[in-house]
Amino acid sequence: MRFVLLCLSLTLSATPSWSQEALGLAAPDEISDSGLLQHILPRFSLKTGIRVVADENGVMSLVLSPPGDPVFARDGVIYHLRTTDAPKQTRFREWLLSDIGKRTVENFAPADGATFSARFDVAVAEKTQEVDGDAALGQDLSMTHCGRCHVIGPQNRMNGLGSTPSFAVLRAMPDWSERFQAFFALNPHPAFTQIEGVTEPFPPERPSPIHPVEMTLTDLDAILAFVAALSAADLGAPLQLQ
Template structure:
């Protein structure tokens, strides 16, 4: 009899407590519709006994811009988690940033679209001067010429290719200026890019495989000016271990 009571006591002690009210987590539609939350939230709750549910008016929120901790990314868009001053919410944040949380995110295989990545590395950038140029024109040219492959900003965040970095991620790289100034010489751009007076015309026998990107040096300077004023992506924080 004592053995049975002891086993019952140990079972009750090891079982997570579900008595506390659930914490709501608001997320963009593309995250909610992907099924990611249905994958990670029950696993966190089972591990900790803290219920977190998807809720548009939740106390915690996932957004595509800071503030908040960058927790995972998809298609070049980085999602940030914002929480209140609450120990249970902080526990969820710590779990999502831990090795276990990251593996849980990356183990999810969506039925449609690219997978989510939680392997965000730290990016440190030096302060760079704002380049002179027409930033408004630069944004327009970026959308026209580069937006078919790269995520330029919120306006086309759902249209970029998953295999190409967003402008915000490129801006976070220490050599971002060099990359943009010489982009036409970096693969795969030479195959379809022409800079008036700079690049060699296409060989008639080897035409551009896609509709060519054609611009002037002034156009490129405007794009550089635009990129110099956009916010660099925060690519992550050091892992926190419990």
């Protein structure tokens, strides 16, 4: 009898607990209506014991454009997953980007419309972008707000943090414009950045850990104009493994 009870105890302890609070995932109507979430979310939960449910107010979201990780595509539209660094959200992101997650997406057969693809190349074309901001003002604002961490140019080349890329390196990236336009939503910036009319005020119980970066959309346009005029760093040829 004791052996039976012990086996039963071990079996129960190895079974995922479903009493934990579920993580919500918001998605466009075309994704929710397709049935894809009803296909992939229970499979992830069964595999990990982490409950993820469709929720229009969820902490995670599937969106049509960056920032976020491109996770699958349908009819030429690429959907991106936005998460925070919370461990359970990171686990879901890693699963969806894994071979198992990709196969789970591609094994779904919708009742109507095209199937989903989880294996694709995200082609980012370099565009000639017209920026209306004041580049000179943007340089001053970049030094004031960003120079504490990033190397902006020769004037502060010895003052940036080694763990943060310089503006020249960021300018060399194909999606540099998207990165700068949405920088306030990309970690670690949300913790200390306020954009007038865009971001919510800091909660009283969670103030900025450092002197906050406060700017307007006009200021952001000026910084974009400054970065657009920068010479991109030469990052060399991609590494090739033999």
